[in-house]
Amino acid sequence: MIKKTPSAKKSEVAAAGYDARQAPINAKLGQDEKIQFYRDMLRIRRFEERCLRSYQQGKIGGFLHLYIGQESVAVGCCSVMSDNDHIITAYRDHGHALGVGMGMNELMAENFGKYTGCSKGKGGSMHYFDPSRHYWGGHGIVGGQIPLGTGIAYALKYKGIKGACMAFMGDGAVNQGAVHESYNLAALWDLPVVYIIENNGYSMGTSQERSSAGESLAGRAAGYGMNWAIVENGHDVYEVRDKVSRALKLAHEQSKPTVLEIRTYRYRGHSVADPDSTYRDKAEIEAYKNTKDPIMVYQHALLAEGVLTEEIIKTIDDSARAEAETSAQFAEQSPYPTIEDIKKDVYWEVDNPQDKKSVGSLFFD
Amino acid sequence: MPLITYREALRHAMAEELERDPNVVIMGEEVAQFNGAYKVTEGLLAKFGPKRIVDTPISEAGFLGMGIGSAMLGMRPVMELMFFSFYSVAFDQIFNNAANIRYMSGGLINCPIVIRGPANGGTNVGATHSHTPESIAAYHPGIKVVVPSTAYDAKGLLKSAIRDNDPVMFMENTMLYGETGEVPDEEYLVPLGSAKVMREGKDISIIGHGRAIQMALKSAEMLKHKHNIDAEVVDLRSIRPLDEETILASVRKTNRVLLVEEAKPFCSVSAMLACIIQEKAFDYLDAPIRRVTSVDAPAIYSPPLEKEQLPTPQKIFDAALAVLK
Ligand SMILES: Cc1ncc(C[n+]2csc(CCOP(=O)(O)OP(=O)(O)O)c2C)c(N)n1
Ligand SMILES: [Mg+2]
Numbered sequence: 001m002i003k004k005t006p007s008a009k010k011s012e013v014a015a016a017g018y019d020a021r022q023a024p025i026n027a028k029l030g031q032d033e034k035i036q037f038y039r040d041m042l043r044i045r046r047f048e049e050r051c052l053r054s055y056q057q058g059k060i061g062g063f064l065h066l067y068i069g070q071e072s073v074a075v076g077c078c079s080v081m082s083d084n085d086h087i088i089t090a091y092r093d094h095g096h097a098l099g100v101g102m103g104m105n106e107l108m109a110e111n112f113g114k115y116t117g118c119s120k121g122k123g124g125s126m127h128y129f130d131p132s133r134h135y136w137g138g139h140g141i142v143g144g145q146i147p148l149g150t151g152i153a154y155a156l157k158y159k160g161i162k163g164a165c166m167a168f169m170g171d172g173a174v175n176q177g178a179v180h181e182s183y184n185l186a187a188l189w190d191l192p193v194v195y196i197i198e199n200n201g202y203s204m205g206t207s208q209e210r211s212s213a214g215e216s217l218a219g220r221a222a223g224y225g226m227n228w229a230i231v232e233n234g235h236d237v238y239e240v241r242d243k244v245s246r247a248l249k250l251a252h253e254q255s256k257p258t259v260l261e262i263r264t265y266r267y268r269g270h271s272v273a274d275p276d277s278t279y280r281d282k283a284e285i286e287a288y289k290n291t292k293d294p295i296m297v298y299q300h301a302l303l304a305e306g307v308l309t310e311e312i313i314k315t316i317d318d319s320a321r322a323e324a325e326t327s328a329q330f331a332e333q334s335p336y337p338t339i340e341d342i343k344k345d346v347y348w349e350v351d352n353p354q355d356k357k358s359v360g361s362l363f364f365d
Numbered sequence: 366m367p368l369i370t371y372r373e374a375l376r377h378a379m380a381e382e383l384e385r386d387p388n389v390v391i392m393g394e395e396v397a398q399f400n401g402a403y404k405v406t407e408g409l410l411a412k413f414g415p416k417r418i419v420d421t422p423i424s425e426a427g428f429l430g431m432g433i434g435s436a437m438l439g440m441r442p443v444m445e446l447m448f449f450s451f452y453s454v455a456f457d458q459i460f461n462n463a464a465n466i467r468y469m470s471g472g473l474i475n476c477p478i479v480i481r482g483p484a485n486g487g488t489n490v491g492a493t494h495s496h497t498p499e500s501i502a503a504y505h506p507g508i509k510v511v512v513p514s515t516a517y518d519a520k521g522l523l524k525s526a527i528r529d530n531d532p533v534m535f536m537e538n539t540m541l542y543g544e545t546g547e548v549p550d551e552e553y554l555v556p557l558g559s560a561k562v563m564r565e566g567k568d569i570s571i572i573g574h575g576r577a578i579q580m581a582l583k584s585a586e587m588l589k590h591k592h593n594i595d596a597e598v599v600d601l602r603s604i605r606p607l608d609e610e611t612i613l614a615s616v617r618k619t620n621r622v623l624l625v626e627e628a629k630p631f632c633s634v635s636a637m638l639a640c641i642i643q644e645k646a647f648d649y650l651d652a653p654i655r656r657v658t659s660v661d662a663p664a665i666y667s668p669p670l671e672k673e674q675l676p677t678p679q680k681i682f683d684a685a686l687a688v689l690k
Contacts, residue, residue: 113666113667119666121667122667123492127493139493140491141453141454175423176424176454203422206394206399279399341670342662342674343660365658
């Protein structure tokens with residue numbers, strides 16, 4: 001079981017010979033599954049690189065928060081979801097969306113503001129949704145999704161469903177009151193939720209040290225008597241899988257919440273148009289890329305294991321690039337929503353007039 | 366007069382007030398080291414140092430509440446919301462604490478805080494980031510609401526807001542940050558609560574605030590050009606206090622009214638204006654009052670559709686013709 005106190009925690013991480021590959025959840029992996037994680041991470045990367053190009057071509061409006069560098073987190077977490085598990089995240093949401101199986105076409109089309117997008121062009125890059133895949137968004141207000149994730153867990157428990165909700169946030173979100181209020185409720189009522197802090201070191205241009213008091217972000221859970229742990233090597237998809245699956249197990253079997261802090265890193269600006277120079281050096285980014293890039297590290301490991309070959313890598317990469325390219329074409333050729341669409345999906349009653357119960361005006365223009 | 370941007374005008378206002386009054390501090394997310402998410406506060410950290418220009422965590426309820434408390438003790442914090450939309454995270458702090466503290470203390474306490482940031486649509490950032498809450502803010506007695514549409518007003522109004530002893534919600538517009546306007550070198554203030562006739566005319570009054578006014582000026586030129594109609598354009602500049610005199614004088618002169626704004630139509634500023642005008646100038650009206658607002662739905666992301674959701678010079682032009690029909 002995951003320990004509660006900081007000292008207990010540290011000794012666990014430092015435990016000699018911890019090898020995430022040997023953890024039960026990873027030891028039994030077959031070759032195909034291992035390759036699948038690799039493919040999933042690469043698909044996220046290629047998709048986002050294509051998004052960046054489209055953004056630079058002026059095809060995508062507003063913000064574009066890329067996940068490049070963090071792929072192991074979404075892929076690791078989504079790979080251990082079982083049928084009754086759910087997920088919710090913030091605006092840096094492309095990786096999780098692909099991780100749960102949403103298609104590049106609907107995501108790219110959403111970025112382009114097209115009607116074929118997952119939210120019919122109404123949400124944009126920050127607001128992806130697919131409830132059929134238990135993916136509850138895509139949220140633009142920092143920390144705002146955390147009470148919602150807590151509520152999903154509450155509903156699962158209420159309905160007697162043996163599932164959990166993974167509620168993702170950034171290292172900057174931990175200072176929102178709503179996050180703390182959620183922690184309290186989850187711990188108080190034993191809700192099956194796993195709070196996942198993707199600690200990429202920065203909230204926009206502010207480093208963790210400049211925004212958060214205390215030693216560890218996850219450690220704040222101790223104040224609520226909640227279990228917590230740190231995934232030091234968030235670039236290692238195996239370690240992510242191991243720690244997250246243990247937290248999920250705790251949620252499934254004992255209906256207990258956990259706060260997990262996963263250490264990771266983003267390569268691009270906060271949103272791609274944002275400057276990087278005020279808060280970090282290029283050298284810092286390069287150092288991470290060269291030693292901890294999640295895809296590179298995993299690729300080396302699988303090559304060493306003999307699971308991957310240069311040939312398989314090339315096939316996977318070619319097909320990920322082609323898929324991303326196709327999605328851009330799909331988005332390009334798709335229609336925009338119509339003016340009439342602006343006022344659809346606002347009220348259920350208006351969209352379902354046969355079941356309308358209320359009287360009086362709902363719109364005022 | 367020098368031409369400067371709306372953004373620079375805001376920055377100059379803050380710099381001058383920082384110089385003038387040691388109780389003024391600038392706080393918000395990314396305002397200091399990052400130079401401001403929209404670069405409004407660029408260079409202020411270098412000039413005034415970290416005691417006066419303060420980066421906060423993402424903690425709107427926390428830091429706005431803190432600012433409100435410090436204002437109760439005589440500071441004059443100017444708090445930046447990266448997007449005005451995030452005011453809702455701090456709703457309780459603003460509308461229960463800042464708005465009511467003077468009232469509930471029987472006038473013993475006041476709260477000279479400015480909460481500023483961009484409140485606009487049109488930048489494809491989706492419904493969560495595109496709120497225009499002028500009417501929601503102005504609904505609360507105790508709160509003042511200011512919306513500048515030019516560089517000149519941005520500077521003059523912000524300086525007045527900082528010196529004001531009540532909480533002021535100062536709503537800017539990212540689409541205007543880069544627009545230039547003439548701003549004198551000498552110090553000046555624009556008082557809160559004074560509207561401005563931006564263009565004189567005799568045939569119709571187009572009244573509104575914010576970026577919709579810049580559009581209305583374009584529409585007025587189109588009306589002149591195509592139909593020889595002289596539209597008067599009135600910029601409210603301040604929503605609460607509201608310059609009823611100037612509004613009603615214009616209505617009495619032209620007898621026809623078109624109200625424009627970027628917000629949604631229900632319970633909006635224009636809805637309030639329509640009520641005031643019919644109460645106080647009903648006999649002067651030769652036609653029903655019309656409005657141009659955003660289409661009544663959350664802000665759509667899709668870029669070409671968001672343009673259609675918002676007011677446009679063409680929509681204002683068409684609506685003006687309908688009023689004049
Ligand atoms: C309530 C609120 N305040 C501020 C913002 C603007 N903003 C968006 S993301 C962000 C930084 C968040 O950083 P973090 O939580 O670490 O997530 P990351 O971007 O690193 O994934 C900020 C300040 C927002 N969207 N919502
Ligand atoms: Mg972060």
